[in-house]
Amino acid sequence: MATTEATRTTTGSDHHPEIDWEAAERSPEFRELIRKKRSFVVPATVFFLAWYFGFVILAGYAPDFMGREFLTDGLTVGYVLALSQFVMTWALGAWYLRKADREFDPLAERAAQVALRRRDNGGTS
Amino acid sequence: MTPIAAVNGTALAVFGVIVAVTLVISWFASKRVNTATDFWAAGRGLTGPQNGFAIAGDYMSAASFLGIAGLIYLFGFDGFMYSVGFLVAFLTVLFLLAERMRNAGKYTIADVLSYRLKQEPARAAAALGTLTVVAFYLIAQMVGAGVLIEGLVEIDFSLAVLLTGAFMVSYIILGGMLATSWVQIIKAFLLMTAAVVMTIWVLAKVSWNPIDLFTEAEGKSAEGEAYLKPGLFLSSPLDTVSLGLGLVLGTAGLPHILMRFFTVPNAKAARSSVMWAMVLIGAFYVMTTALGFGARAILGQGGEEAAGATGNGALPLLADNLGGEFFQAIIAGVAFATILAVVAGLVISASGAVAHDVWSNIVRRGQDSESEEVWVAKIAAVVIGAVAIGIAILGGEGLNVSFMVGLAFAVAASANFPALLLALTWRRFNTAGAITGVLVGVISSVALVIISPTVWPGPDSEGGLISGYDLANPGIISIPLGFIGCWLGTMLTRERVEEFSFDELYVRSETGLGAEAGTGLTLTGRSDGSREADERELVGNR
Numbered sequence: 001m002a003t004t005e006a007t008r009t010t011t012g013s014d015h016h017p018e019i020d021w022e023a024a025e026r027s028p029e030f031r032e033l034i035r036k037k038r039s040f041v042v043p044a045t046v047f048f049l050a051w052y053f054g055f056v057i058l059a060g061y062a063p064d065f066m067g068r069e070f071l072t073d074g075l076t077v078g079y080v081l082a083l084s085q086f087v088m089t090w091a092l093g094a095w096y097l098r099k100a101d102r103e104f105d106p107l108a109e110r111a112a113q114v115a116l117r118r119r120d121n122g123g124t125s
Numbered sequence: 126m127t128p129i130a131a132v133n134g135t136a137l138a139v140f141g142v143i144v145a146v147t148l149v150i151s152w153f154a155s156k157r158v159n160t161a162t163d164f165w166a167a168g169r170g171l172t173g174p175q176n177g178f179a180i181a182g183d184y185m186s187a188a189s190f191l192g193i194a195g196l197i198y199l200f201g202f203d204g205f206m207y208s209v210g211f212l213v214a215f216l217t218v219l220f221l222l223a224e225r226m227r228n229a230g231k232y233t234i235a236d237v238l239s240y241r242l243k244q245e246p247a248r249a250a251a252a253l254g255t256l257t258v259v260a261f262y263l264i265a266q267m268v269g270a271g272v273l274i275e276g277l278v279e280i281d282f283s284l285a286v287l288l289t290g291a292f293m294v295s296y297i298i299l300g301g302m303l304a305t306s307w308v309q310i311i312k313a314f315l316l317m318t319a320a321v322v323m324t325i326w327v328l329a330k331v332s333w334n335p336i337d338l339f340t341e342a343e344g345k346s347a348e349g350e351a352y353l354k355p356g357l358f359l360s361s362p363l364d365t366v367s368l369g370l371g372l373v374l375g376t377a378g379l380p381h382i383l384m385r386f387f388t389v390p391n392a393k394a395a396r397s398s399v400m401w402a403m404v405l406i407g408a409f410y411v412m413t414t415a416l417g418f419g420a421r422a423i424l425g426q427g428g429e430e431a432a433g434a435t436g437n438g439a440l441p442l443l444a445d446n447l448g449g450e451f452f453q454a455i456i457a458g459v460a461f462a463t464i465l466a467v468v469a470g471l472v473i474s475a476s477g478a479v480a481h482d483v484w485s486n487i488v489r490r491g492q493d494s495e496s497e498e499v500w501v502a503k504i505a506a507v508v509i510g511a512v513a514i515g516i517a518i519l520g521g522e523g524l525n526v527s528f529m530v531g532l533a534f535a536v537a538a539s540a541n542f543p544a545l546l547l548a549l550t551w552r553r554f555n556t557a558g559a560i561t562g563v564l565v566g567v568i569s570s571v572a573l574v575i576i577s578p579t580v581w582p583g584p585d586s587e588g589g590l591i592s593g594y595d596l597a598n599p600g601i602i603s604i605p606l607g608f609i610g611c612w613l614g615t616m617l618t619r620e621r622v623e624e625f626s627f628d629e630l631y632v633r634s635e636t637g638l639g640a641e642a643g644t645g646l647t648l649t650g651r652s653d654g655s656r657e658a659d660e661r662e663l664v665g666n667r
Contacts, residue, residue: 011491056369060362067354074339
């Protein structure tokens with residue numbers, strides 16, 4: 001194992017010049033990983049920020065609406081919306097984990113393998 | 126100051142047990158920590174669930190346990206706004222940073238920030254961001270611990286702070302991140318158990334109907350209907366939004382939380398640890414409803430004076446009301462464990478900035494040995510601990526705990542988060558951008574707080590120092606400024622040849638190719654030879 005030599009330094013994260021990173025970044029496999037990941041993460045981030053700031057802005061600017069009764073006496077619109085943030089966080093988190101396990105990880109693995117094969121073949125793949 | 130009565134022998138015993146157990150575990154951990162990777166990152170051998178518990182233990186501070194319950198007790202709905210923000214923040218961490226940090230990092234956030242930038246200046250900037258956040262956060266927790274212990278065990282405030290500081294430094298000196306992880310996991314178990322027990326107890330008192338909790342709380346508040354509405358604590362709408370922004374982006378800039386992602390073997394474990402943390406932290410914050418509104422429903426108006434101006438005493442009072450002095454001592458012990466776990470995490474991240482970033486990589490330029498780095502880290506932990514103890518004792522009980530934690534979040538969101546995110550995702554980003562971003566973020570958030578009405582209260586100052594400026598939370602101004610600083614610094618300069626390419630960082634952070642390997646150390650033992658390394662690691666398996 002090369003572990004000892006590579007990690008027995010006090011510098012930052014190790015660099016690996018033996019890999020052609022530029023080619024790896026341009027490989028269709030890596031591009032596909034980024035595209036797939038982005039098409040989930042960007043809308044999901046926009047959604048959760050919108051849902052959260054919608055709640056925060058309502059709390060700031062419409063306290064009376066937030067204090068309105070929801071279905072039963074004692075339960076307010078504000079509290080229900082607050083609870084919806086918890087549900088949203090767990091649901092989006094679970095959804096992302098599922099996507100990552102099934103979709104992103106295999107793509108990342110493939111992109112990494114392509115880069116390693118190129119290294120082993122001396123720059124051509 | 127905390128007005129909880131009587132010398133409490135039971136509390137002293139509970140505190141003693143917690144300290145003894147954690148110190149014994151740290152002592153055992155000390156024998157298994159051999160390398161720098163063991164010391165800083167617990168050998169990268171924690172499982173997802175283990176790290177999830179540790180993150181929960183690292184994150185939920187006294188401000189969460191005593192602070193939020195107190196704010197809800199005093200101000201109703203507004204207190205719960207903190208609970209929501211503190212949880213949703215983990216989506217930012219999960220989507221934007223957790224896996225990338227694991228793949229690209231080594232020991233500190235500076236390792237990620239400086240990966241493709243000029244080592245020394247980029248590291249110095251990251252270390253500055255880390256130390257500023259830790260300073261505010263750490264002093265807040267130390268003061269909280271002092272007040273808690275003074276109130277419950279009747280030890281003098283200074284002595285209480287000194288003891289807390291001594292224990293926190295001991296964990297680090299003995300067992301580094303391995304011991305810290307253990308303390309945090311134990312604390313998470315204790316905290317969750319305490320919250321569940323109290324929630325069930327409170328619900329039993331309102332005949333198991335959570336809705337009655339609200340109606341009774343409302344009935345027993347002098348504010349009446351307004352108690353269940355926003356606006357009692359966060360009276361300015363813009364301030365509410367500013368707070369929300371600081372909370373939701375601040376977590377992704379907290380060095381002690383981000384450092385936890387270096388303790389797992391791969392990106393998959395990193396994201397699963399966030400999910401575990403979200404489940405635990407979310408469940409806890411849902412229960413703050415029962416703790417806070419329950420305190421109001423059960424204690425009524427009568428506890429207000431005893432709970433103190435910040436409400437921190439409300440939860441111990443509620444515990445006393447539910448289960449008497451013995452139960453109150455248990456809850457106080459849990460609060461104490463809560464603080465210990467957080468300060469240990471803070472100190473190890475700060476000692477990382479001093480030993481790994483400043484000493485090894487700037488002063489010694491990577492030429493020192495691993496054992497020297499760990500020695501410097503231990504000395505740094507002692508010095509940081511001593512300074513924090515000193516400031517906490519000098520600033521004393523007058524320092525407002527929630528305010529200091531809020532400031533730490535604001536600095537984290539304005540200085541650390543923009544620079545880290547852009548370093549990982551923006552090709553053009555350069556060293557000058559990182560430095561200006563961090564500096565602008567730190568200076569603007571601290572300066573805006575200094576001129577805020579929180580620091581300049583008074584009858585004639587509706588606004589703070591500068592008339593017309595009345596934001597208590599700087600986030601809405603300082604976070605955009607942090608991003609603008611990064612952008613301007615980058616656009617106004619042109620860096621010559623980059624030593625290492627953005628491509629390397631980009632591909633590595635997204636795929637884990639080339640990510641740092643573990644040492645085989647696990648939380649409970651050592652998996653010799655059969656190290657379950659990430660298949661994509663370059664080191665070791667190819």
